[in-house]
Amino acid sequence: MAINRYSKVEPIGFVWFMIPFVFGLNAITFGACNFSGLVPFLLRYALTTSYIFGIYLVYRSVAMLIRKRFPYNSDLFRRIAAMLPIFFLMNILMVSGLYAFHDLFPFHGCNSLFQHFWWVYLFSCISSITIVLINEAVANWKGWKKSVTETEKLRNAYQKTKLIGLKGQVNPHFLFNCFNSLSSLIAEDESEAEKFLNEMTRVHRYMLRGDDEFLVSVEEELKFVQSYVYLIKARFGPAIQVILEVSPADRQQHLPPLSLQVVLENIIYSNAASQEAPLCIYIGSRGQNKLLIRNNVNHKSRHDGMDYDEGLDNLINKYRLLNELMVEIIESAEQREIILPLIIEKEVVI
Numbered sequence: 001m002a003i004n005r006y007s008k009v010e011p012i013g014f015v016w017f018m019i020p021f022v023f024g025l026n027a028i029t030f031g032a033c034n035f036s037g038l039v040p041f042l043l044r045y046a047l048t049t050s051y052i053f054g055i056y057l058v059y060r061s062v063a064m065l066i067r068k069r070f071p072y073n074s075d076l077f078r079r080i081a082a083m084l085p086i087f088f089l090m091n092i093l094m095v096s097g098l099y100a101f102h103d104l105f106p107f108h109g110c111n112s113l114f115q116h117f118w119w120v121y122l123f124s125c126i127s128s129i130t131i132v133l134i135n136e137a138v139a140n141w142k143g144w145k146k147s148v149t150e151t152e153k154l155r156n157a158y159q160k161t162k163l164i165g166l167k168g169q170v171n172p173h174f175l176f177n178c179f180n181s182l183s184s185l186i187a188e189d190e191s192e193a194e195k196f197l198n199e200m201t202r203v204h205r206y207m208l209r210g211d212d213e214f215l216v217s218v219e220e221e222l223k224f225v226q227s228y229v230y231l232i233k234a235r236f237g238p239a240i241q242v243i244l245e246v247s248p249a250d251r252q253q254h255l256p257p258l259s260l261q262v263v264l265e266n267i268i269y270s271n272a273a274s275q276e277a278p279l280c281i282y283i284g285s286r287g288q289n290k291l292l293i294r295n296n297v298n299h300k301s302r303h304d305g306m307d308y309d310e311g312l313d314n315l316i317n318k319y320r321l322l323n324e325l326m327v328e329i330i331e332s333a334e335q336r337e338i339i340l341p342l343i344i345e346k347e348v349v350i
Contacts, residue, residue, distance in 0.1 A: 017134075018056075021127050022048045028120050029098065033110035040109040047108065051101050055094050059128075062086060063135070073140050083132050091124040153321055181234040196234060202227040207258065214322070215254040215343055218291065222246060225260050225283070232268060239273040245284035246291065253289055253342035256318050262311040263293050263338055272300040289342040296335050312338075 026034050026044050035041060063083060070078045098120070099112045178200055185193035206224045222244060229242045264281065273279035279295060286292035316327045325341035 017127075017131055018049065018052065022052060024123055024127075025052070025098070025120065028116050028123055029102070029112055030110040031113050031116070036109065043108045044102075044110065047102065047105055048098070051098060055097070059087065059090065062090070063132075067139075076136060076140055080132060080136060084129060087128040087132070088125055091121055091128060095120045095124060178231060178234075181231075185234075196231070199227040199230045203231060207261065214256065216257040217251070218246060218253050218255060218342060219251040221255060221257070221260050222251065222283075224258075225264065228261060228264065232264075236273055236279075237275070239275050239278050240268065240281070241278050242281045243283070245282070247285040250285045250289065250291065250342055253344060255291070255340055255342055256315065256322070259315055259340055260293070262315050263340075266309065266312050267293070267295045267336075270299060271295065272298045286339055289344065291340040291342055293338045293340070294335060297331070297333065 022045055026048055029048075030044065034044060066079055066082045066086075070082070095117060099114065099117070102108070102112050182193060182196055182200070185196050203224065206227075225242075225244070229240070233240055233242075260283070267281055268279065271279050277298060279298070282292070282294040284292050319325070319327050319341065322343070327341070328337075328339040330337040330339070
């Protein structure tokens, strides 16, 4: 079974730290007597090393508990502020135990100098500070590198989403249908044609947004959905039915931009729809801080060369990178439900 480490280099760091620490500890504890002979010196060194190793396991357990209580990189100073006072108190017991431990083995030839007790304690405290700072530096450096990597992955995921949205936009079938509908409306009803053009402009402007926002409000996303659905219904008519029932509270929450476009595109182009058997899509609140997208299932073969599942997979990956609850997909033979967790905070801290 794998043993949890405080940091990646903890075992190596412990070995390198132990060598000078034990040497200094014995030098203060036994004074000049510690260097009276090579064999006794090595014996005392081995005894102290074995004792400190056992103590180290106790200190390490305490450090892991504190890290579990304050797990984030932003908790660095809280962890240090919690560890050091505890370690300082434990050092009194550790030094007292060290003296008692060596008294059990008088054959190594030196008596412990009790008048050096507080010097040994001071040396132990300085060592505790050093090892805590080293471990925290290494652990936080690893966390910082992971954060940078995750941030880059997140940016790539968002750029990929924009690319997928752009691919859907320049899809010849999509453009042809939009312009064909617009052409028909111009001949039949100029006011409707103008409205269609306005909605088309809103959809394209939203999909080509050039900002770097990681989150948008649900209200803003729903406005886009209304324009997007308007264009779709211009082609399919009553074959596509969309119901929006999102609560006012959920409209103030946030989610990744183009989330609903990805889901709707996946639904519309993956299912057959007709007036006799319409494709019904429901978008509404699901409990607290969750958005439900439900549709009836009537799979069809696709021949446009687009991979609409790729967009959905990318959306799931974005939620993972945002460290949010995962997207839920519940599917049966008759219907499919996609549940998107809503995000309370406007700012994404990464």
